[in-house]
Amino acid sequence: MLSAEYSLTEIQRRIDEVQRFLSVTLSIANAHTVEFYTHDAWNRFMAVPPQQVLSTVGSCSDQQGEPEHKANELEQTGTTFGFCNDTNRLVDTRELFQAAKAHSLPGLGVCMSRDELLQVLRGSGPESGAPVAAIDAELVTDDFMNSKKSHEVKSMSEVVACLAQRCRVKQVIDVGSGKGYLSSFLSLQYGLRVYGIDSSSTNTHGAQERNRKMKKFSRAYRKHNKAVMAQGEATLSPQEELVDVKPGLDGDDDVVYGVGTVSQEEEALIGLSDVNPAVERHSESNPDTEELFLSALSVDVIQPASPRVPSSQLSAEERERRKRENLERKAQNRSAGASVMFSPLTSYVTAETELRELINELEDAVMVGLHTCGDLAPSTLRMFVAKPELAAVCSVGCCYHLLSEEFEPAAGQECSRGLCGFPLSQYLRDRSWFCGRNARMSACLALERVSHGQGIQMESLFYRAVLHVILRDHYGCFKSEKRVGNVYSKANSFVDYVRRALRRLELDESKLSDDDVQDYHDTYRPRMGEMHAFNMLKVTLAPCIEGLILLDRLCYLKEQGDLSFSALVQLFDPLLSPRCYAVVGLKS
Structure with a gap:
């Protein structure tokens, strides 16, 4: 066992602590916001006014240090984590918020920092203390990615390169590679042979074209950087070098990029950026260079992605x-020689996928996944454990609401075969534990962003909850999952919202006059604070639910007998990238 690693027994003890906390509080996270008023959620769970909850949120977020909880004190006060032992309603908000903080991953103290992981890997590698070797000058990711993606790719790629060096391998398999940012950077910056696998042919085609243009930029950037270092003065900028490359209409570099115009595709890319302006960090990059690469990297931004369909x-x-396209792509790579370091492949990946059928040249490799959705993250860990050619894994998951749960009452039949995304560890499977879809949805909330002023869009949630009251009163029983679509953004008032929603649901509008609809709004408007406070409770519980999901994945790796190292690592700044934790493992 390498240093700074927690044992299986210690991880199981942390799981026990989080389970105990969630057994008391999970019902709040599973309360459906749509049914907030129809099920009278506030009075069912709360014995305090909403103002007290909101004021406690602010005061607790300002406190420093980790809270302490003693079981005997909880018993003496007649509460458990702030809930009355007799009524199961919340009576002490401060106790709940402190307990939630204590049962999050930072509070449990089981995570390594990225710097600690790098120190462990370098300190125990074949060349102790040796840095990861990059190819020539370092690529500046801010020149062709937004700040969120740049932060993620740069932070994760160095870890992956260290894992490859530690395991003495040269191949990387990027599962759910998407648009290929991480794959391209790993190949261009660190000289690794990367296979990017994605179920969307649109993504793999776009990633291949994007990688070609990034290689072109890489050559120009390094040429520029060498010239600056050699002459000590400014020469042509990288984008000027790039624009100057134009060997002919039939050549690989036959596109000349102009600077100064913004196309509709570029505007779409800017609009689809997943970085919130409130937390966007300013970069020192040249705006001309940034505009150039918005153009170069927006090959497929307005094309719809193919659905994720299993090959069967x-x-x-x-x-x-798909087989023909993959074979053609491999043939092109072979004919291009060793200079081609990134191969995008189209395939739907599960834990049972045979990698050697996809990659003929497969050697020992590191498997990675950056924000792999739903079940793809646990499938990545299952593949790592099952396949001897995979020497290490670095997996950052997301979209917990898309996870399948083996023991959830509404789980599908595929979960009966033990291939569900949660729980993954035998420890939690033996307990038949499940969270529930609404709780997993709550786990996707970003506490750090909300704490820094990026609040929840309350009015749209309020409109939807009051609409549900109207549907119950005038249209009979109505399932909360019934989708009304993106109606709020188009409506100019609550009455307009309800009219649009009723038309979307194909219901008779004539049952209600505009005054009737407005009366519902006016009746529930004074109770909007209850919904705000309740959702802040959900945000506070989010890190605890996410923590249990990630501890389950780490526990699964700890249960395996042939791993030399496994850990949870905070790779990213949670303000920039809320899903910031990676599960890392190395085989003996």
């Missing part, structure tokens, strides 16, 4: 087409 459900024609 594809038509024979589609399977043959």
Whole structure:
């Protein structure tokens, strides 16, 4: 066992602590916001006014240090984590918020920092203390990615390169590679042979074209950097070098990029950026260079992604087409020689995927995943454990609401085969533990962002909850999952919102006059604070639910007998990238 690693027994003890906390509080996270008024959620769970909850949120977020909890004190006060032992309603908000902080991953103290992980890997590698070797000059990711993606790619790629060096391998498999940012950077910056696998052919085609243009920029950037270092003075900028490359209409570099105009595709890319302006960090990058690469990297931004369909459900024609495309891409790579370091492949990946059928040249490799959605993250860990050619793994998951749960009452039949995303560890499977979809949805909330002023869009949630009251009163029983679509953004008032929603649901509008609709709004408007406070409770519980999901994944790795190292690592700044934790493992 390497240093700074927690044992299986210690991880199981932390799981026990979080389980005990969630057994008392999980019902709040599972309360459906749509049913907030129809099920009278506030009075069911709360014995305090909403103002007290909101004021406690502010005061607790300003406190420093980790809270302490003693079981005997909880018993003496007649409460458990702030809930009355007799009524199961919340009576002490401060006790709840302090307990939530104590049962989050930072409070449990089980995570390593990125710097600690790098120190462990370098300190125990074949060349103790040796830094990871990059190819020539360092690429400046801010020149062709937004600040969130740049932060993620740069932080994770150095860790992956260290894992590859530690395991003495040169190949990386990027599962759910998407648009290929991480794959391209790993190949261009660290000289690793990267296979990017994504279920969307649109993504893999775009990633291949994007990588070609990034290679072109890489050559120009390094040429510029060498010239500056050699001459000690400014020469042509990287984008000027790039614009100057134009060997011919039939050549690989036949596109000349101009600077100074913004296309509709570029505007779409800017609009689809997943960085919130409230937390966007200013970079020192040249705006001309940034505009140039918005153009270069927006190949497929306005094209819809293909649905994630297992290969067993594809038509024979589609399977043959994908196989042909992958073979053609491999042939192109072989003919191009060793300079081609990134190969995008189209395939739906599960824990049972045979990697050698996808990658003929497969050697020992590191498997990575950056924000792999739903079940793909646990499938990545299952593949790592099952396949001897995978020497290490670095997996950052997201979209917990898309996880399948083996023991959830509404789980599908595929979960009966033990291939669900949660729980992954035998320790939690033996307990038949499940969270519930609404709780997993709550786990996606970003406490750090909300704490720094990026509040929840309360009015749209309020409109939807009051609409549900109207549907109950005038249209009979109505399931909360019934979707009304993106109606709020188009409506100019609550009455307009309800009219649009009723038309979307194909219900008779004539049952209600405008005055009737407005009366519902006016009746519930004074209770909007209850919904705000209740959702702040959900935000506070989010890190604890996420923590249990991630501890389960770490516990799964700890249960394996052939791993030399496994840990949870905070790779990213949670303000920039709320899903900031990676599960890292190395085989013996």
